[in-house]
Amino acid sequence: MSEKQRDPIAQALIDRINDGFMVASEEDMTPGYKGALLTPRTVQGDTELMSAPAYYLAARDAPTIDSRIAVTAIVHDELGHANIAYRIMEDLGVDKRHLVYGRQPHEFKHPYGFDQPLENWAEMVVANGFFDRAGITLLGDVHEHTSYGPLKRALVKVDREEILHLRHGESWMKRLAKAGGEAGEALQRAVDWMFVMTLEWFGLPDDLKRHGGQLDYRLKGKTNDQLRQTWMAATVPLCEGIGIDVPAHWDADNEEYVIDCTFPCRYDPGEKRWLHDEPLTWEQVFERWKKRGPMNERYVEMVQGNGGLFGGRQWQA
Amino acid sequence: MADAQVYEVFARKDHTEALKHVGSVNAADDDLAKAYAWTMYDEENWVEMCVVPRGAFIPITHDGALPLWGN
Numbered sequence: 001m002s003e004k005q006r007d008p009i010a011q012a013l014i015d016r017i018n019d020g021f022m023v024a025s026e027e028d029m030t031p032g033y034k035g036a037l038l039t040p041r042t043v044q045g046d047t048e049l050m051s052a053p054a055y056y057l058a059a060r061d062a063p064t065i066d067s068r069i070a071v072t073a074i075v076h077d078e079l080g081h082a083n084i085a086y087r088i089m090e091d092l093g094v095d096k097r098h099l100v101y102g103r104q105p106h107e108f109k110h111p112y113g114f115d116q117p118l119e120n121w122a123e124m125v126v127a128n129g130f131f132d133r134a135g136i137t138l139l140g141d142v143h144e145h146t147s148y149g150p151l152k153r154a155l156v157k158v159d160r161e162e163i164l165h166l167r168h169g170e171s172w173m174k175r176l177a178k179a180g181g182e183a184g185e186a187l188q189r190a191v192d193w194m195f196v197m198t199l200e201w202f203g204l205p206d207d208l209k210r211h212g213g214q215l216d217y218r219l220k221g222k223t224n225d226q227l228r229q230t231w232m233a234a235t236v237p238l239c240e241g242i243g244i245d246v247p248a249h250w251d252a253d254n255e256e257y258v259i260d261c262t263f264p265c266r267y268d269p270g271e272k273r274w275l276h277d278e279p280l281t282w283e284q285v286f287e288r289w290k291k292r293g294p295m296n297e298r299y300v301e302m303v304q305g306n307g308g309l310f311g312g313r314q315w316q317a
Numbered sequence: 318m319a320d321a322q323v324y325e326v327f328a329r330k331d332h333t334e335a336l337k338h339v340g341s342v343n344a345a346d347d348d349l350a351k352a353y354a355w356t357m358y359d360e361e362n363w364v365e366m367c368v369v370p371r372g373a374f375i376p377i378t379h380d381g382a383l384p385l386w387g388n
Binding site for chain 1: 338339340341342343356357358360379382
């Protein structure tokens with residue numbers, strides 16, 4: 001929206017924010033600001049929440065008791081992070097109980113990556129290395145730039161813990177690569193589907209993105225493409241350094257990372273394979289996300305309980 | 318089940334720093350609030366941690382309105 005078309009009250013808030021104003025109460029917000037603040041918090045909370053059952057199941061393949069404790073501690077952290085996002089929303093009038101227990105599985109807004117099964121230890125640690133890296137890339141940017149005071153404060157704990165998850169994942173990726181053999185092969189297979197899965201996570205490229213309020217209201221600082229570049233700047237050298245192939249490289253002339261495969265393209269969730277000869281439009285990607293993936297119902301059921309005496313599930317009533 | 322209320326969580330890492338707001342929990346009573354705060358906000362080795370029911374705050378700024386703690 002150009003400045004000419006913008007509502008003067010919204011423009012006044014944007015001007016104040018550009019002068020360094022931190023929003024601290026609902027009275028300070030315009031409806032546009034509140035919407036631009038709340039919508040990504042659902043995605044944030046749902047992503048953290050759905051990582052918990054995915055990691056919990058994957059922890060069964062942990063090679064040692066120490067590594068199993070590490071992953072269950074990560075599950076604990078992720079549930080806490082989901083609660084933080086939902087608490088932010090609750091203070092703005094959204095029903096936290098409904099968010100967790102009142103929605104059907106397909107109504108959750110997490111990325112497609114957390115609809116997939118993590119079936120072995122290699123997939124678990126690549127999830128820590130790639131998915132948690134995506135989380136810290138996105139939330140680190142929000143933490144640095146957000147104009148909403150309560151969110152800035154809440155993200156101190158989240159960022160700190162996500163960095164530990166990331167270190168856990170990257171350390172284990174290095175160990176598996178060094179071990180080679182079956183461990184190295186499993187690592188490469190995990191990276192093959194999870195690298196492109198995480199590239200999708202950052203959403204529409206900038207040239208297709210409708211101009212939203214998040215950047216205007218300084219609820220985030222970087223665009224989708226810039227965030228995707230930040231993620232690749234960490235993950236591509238990591239993988240290259242341990243002899244793992246990824247479909248991306250640094251283009252020194254243009255000073256950016258370039259994706260070397262068809263992107264976006266069709267995905268076969270049963271085979272965990274990207275069909276690089278079947279390109280998709282982003283609209284088709286969003287359709288796939290909306291239909292949700294193979295573990296969606298199981299993961300939501302694990303979070304919501306089995307409908308027993310104390311189970312919190314509400315949508316089946 | 319009693320309705321849960323919001324408790325604000327405060328803690329400090331060492332005795333030289335100020336007690337700071339670190340988050341919040343929804344709990345049905347003080348004992349559960351203590352348990353939830355202790356298990357959820359475990360990112361540091363706190364030397365002191367306490368919870369306060371949100372309704373017990375007496376705001377001085379913001380024209381007496383409760384601020385949005387929000388986290």
